[in-house]
Amino acid sequence: MNKTILTTVGTSLISNWKETNNYGLTDEIREQLRELEKCSFFENSGTTADSYINYVKGEYGERGILQLLIEYLNAKSNCAEISSITAIEKELRKSLKEGEELTLTIHLLCTDTILSPLCAEVIAGYLRRKGYTVAFEEVAENATIIEKIKDHNFSSAHIIKNLNLKKYSEQGLLNLIEKIKIITSTAGSENTLLNITGGYKALIPPITILAQLYHLSIYYLYEDSSEIIHLPPMPVGFDWEIIEKYTILLFNENKRNNIKYLKDVEEMRELNLVFKDNTKLTPLGIILSEYLKDKASPLTGTIMGYFVEYKLYKYYQTKFDCNKVKHSVKTKDGGDIDLVIKPNETSKIGIEVKPASVLENTYDSWTHLLAHFPSRVKSLENINEIWLILYGESENSVNVETVMQLKERFDMNIDFKCKFLKIQKSKQSQERHIYQDFFKSDIKDSQLIDIILT
Structure with missing residues (x-):
């Protein structure tokens, strides 16, 4: 031994x-x-x-x-x-x-x-x-x-x-x-x-x-x-429903000092993740941030990503003819585009679906996206519109400057848009976790928010 x-x-x-x-x-x-x-x-x-x-x-x-x-x-x-x-x-x-x-x-x-x-x-x-x-x-x-x-x-x-x-x-x-x-x-x-x-x-x-x-x-x-x-080790862990909304703030002290996130920081203080008199992480907050680097939350996990893609696939099939919406379209370089919509003969939309936390580059996932997604899009013919759909609890987590880095990788003749899919538990819901609510219901128009890029 x-x-x-x-x-x-x-x-x-x-x-x-x-x-x-x-x-x-x-x-x-x-x-x-x-x-x-x-x-x-x-x-x-x-x-x-x-x-x-x-x-x-x-x-x-x-x-x-x-x-x-x-x-x-x-x-x-x-x-x-x-x-x-x-x-x-x-x-x-x-x-x-x-x-x-x-x-x-x-x-x-x-x-x-x-x-x-x-x-x-x-x-x-x-x-x-x-x-x-x-x-x-x-x-x-x-x-x-x-x-x-x-x-x-x-x-x-x-x-x-x-x-x-x-x-x-x-x-x-x-x-x-x-x-x-x-x-x-x-x-x-x-x-x-x-x-x-x-x-x-x-x-x-x-x-x-x-x-x-x-x-x-x-x-x-x-x-x-x-x-x-x-x-000995026991089967314990963090409650992802509670901590998901604070993921970006755990990794970014500048955002914790931003008045826009004041309410969230106060909630983090109540959870003992941030000190009472400043925005420094407590020992518990430090452990949580380190744990998140190693153990991705359900919203950043691959399985959850596939599920969100499928939900959006169903949603857009109700907006367009079923045969005009394709899921996981293979590209010439061996990759794929999450969703491709062809509204008419002259228009084709390529959609990439990612958790909002990708913008923090915690797992080098944003760096990977910047490096590979534009080339995948170029390998498909007649793509003239790109949508980046980010999902999470709050659209406030979207850093527009970071999104613009991706937009700048595409030609001027491609219309680049960013949307946010808001995943929240409804006030009437009896479910304990937001994911249970999301799994059981269809995506509503009000959940998709256009992010203004300037």
Whole structure:
């Protein structure tokens, strides 16, 4: 059995050491530790940390803070990270089959501080001596992480930039999420465990939500307890009906600052997706935006797209003779045009159907459309009118400037139009989801809105 354990690293090692009032601890070292707490790993210019760096390396002989921590940990084996990893291993061994072996790879994820990487270096060394495989980045021979800080030329892959309790950082949480996703993609979600015992307790709620969405097991060891708490993946997810209308705003802070979206932003605040006093995303909003990058909503999914095309196909068959409306017309380059309408002998309309979120280019889908749709249209004869039909909850999500990029790809003699298919639940509907309402009813004229292009 191969398992990868992602362990967040705090400073419990230092806290426990300070409680002993032993193992070389002095009032002077306590003061230096307080000063080091103020330093960021990536952002300090060196002037703050430089004054105290020798106390870490050992200004007097070899027994600086780093060496004293190593001696303390070797004697006591007492910190949250090691206790929890040991408890997880014990729990995993209970499920081994006869003759099966357990192989663990430990990733130590540090905050953007100096003390967290310092503790991680000591913990990594201890775990390696105990036979564990630790993926925390090894530094050059005869150099410590703290020495690298002093030289300002070290950027560890396992130190999460901007993840610092002193100030909230949207980027810090994004960096942590990205690191977890990268490691998980290699190890596999079924083999990746999140150990959230150490580190900032404020990270527990967002990491717990993230783990559930990405089907990761969570482990937590409460203080001095000997029993590890295991929270396995559960069948939970976001309610697409609620979040669909906010998709574009989640990816675009400029739009969140636009007065046109004030009502939607206020609703996002009520859902705890945006902070109360600004338009920055909350941890929940960040997780949702990252999740949407990986897991397209039903409205952006291929199956939903086909269904909307079919609905429009039926709708236009009622407006024109049935034989004048074609669905999924193949082009010479191997692609297709979603709908082609031939009202008369001299007119032919090519229609492309896309979710409104395509304009945000979240999945590079708008870039792909710009590159390929015009050439597909040109491969069909006598197309003299193009309609781009976007669908979603609100026509406010349509960025006219972005749509114009597509219009400019066509010859001046082609009449380019943009329409918006509004998918909403009617006030009289008893259905819980807008999609149920949409599936059961025919498209009405009032749902198709002309977007003015200037």
